[in-house]
Amino acid sequence: MAVVMYDLVGKDDRRFSPNCWRSRMALAHKGIAAEARPTRFGEIKAIGDGVCRTIPVIEDGGRRIVDSWAIAEHLEATYPDGPSLFGGPGGRALTRFVLHWTTQTLHPGVAPLIIHDIYEHLQPEDRDYFRESREKMFKRPLAEVQAGREERVDGFRKSLGPLRATVKEQPFLGGEHPLYADYIAFGAFQWVRVVSPFPLLEADDPVRSWVDRCLDLHGGIARTTPAYD
């Protein structure tokens, strides 16, 4: 039985969720054939027994695993013969640091730059939920949150310093080959390119070259999905 992954989807098959991309890339990394089942925000509560509030969720051999980190740990434990997602115990521990940097620096930097673009790429049924929940977070209309991003993007680019310096000196955060830490950070950039024409990175940014390398991985699954560049 193939693994099923519930994958957030907007209109025109836009797979925009950064956290879902982590899991899709992790599945591909392990060489696992998985069905990435398109799932709207409004359909999440219909998964399985109805307790899931977020995706990604995977179903694997009768088990249901919720949350991208739990999925990565499940894959590492269940498929030890595939390439490691962590590269050893030190890699696993330090991946938590990359995760928290992504949660606290990278995602809060990206979200205000594309939040209205995300809204515009949702299916009509999901739009009210998204607008209301996100306007509660930002305390402003989404178009206003996004406005002026051309002026703010420089600050965002500066915040990428630790990522930039690392992928300038080695092909991936994981070293010569990608690890799950790469997929954690990569998800944020894929989030942008799937829903937004906004030029997030300068052409000669080493981060952009690393994103390109990630897009080439695993038969180009991230590159060939509907997106802007």
Next chain:
Amino acid sequence: MAVVMYDLVGKDDRRFSPNCWRSRMALAHKGIAAEARPTRFGEIKAIGDGVCRTIPVIEDGGRRIVDSWAIAEHLEATYPDGPSLFGGPGGRALTRFVLHWTTQTLHPGVAPLIIHDIYEHLQPEDRDYFRESREKMFKRPLAEVQAGREERVDGFRKSLGPLRATVKEQPFLGGEHPLYADYIAFGAFQWVRVVSPFPLLEADDPVRSWVDRCLDLHGGIARTTPAYD
């Protein structure tokens, strides 16, 4: 022949260099008996053949190794029987990310909070060099750079988010046990406590508990050095 490490020193045997602390902790981690030889800024050029411009520098079996990262790699390769500094290839690669985060976020956050305190803890012969070189960097008198730190420290504390979140959920960045990544980040906190009475962290900050755990390591070598708390 014991390993010799040239260790930056101020007055009253204050060992304040964050980068030297990385190497001292790494040597202790590997269980290597090392002489941490006190060295003033002005004495660095007298090491060996006179080409060293920074310390730490170690001398080990007739080889001289310059730069804290090169020292860590040397120790990992030369003493494979001691506990690993990286915890595997993934750990080694991701330690680079922690290093760049420390260089780009942690150290630039710490330095302006204690730069005049460092000056005041130097031996007289080193003071002019330090003041001139650092005032060139900051483009202001060191006392002015440091002034108002009580108001600025909140921003610094916020910048520790990824470190805080990680050491809240596991004892060390390296997981259950410390790795070189811990020593990289720890050096910044040791830098402060050796030269400054300034309360850098709030009492209930998980980062402070992690610093305490680091101070307990390896017979408490970092705790028992002359310092403020």
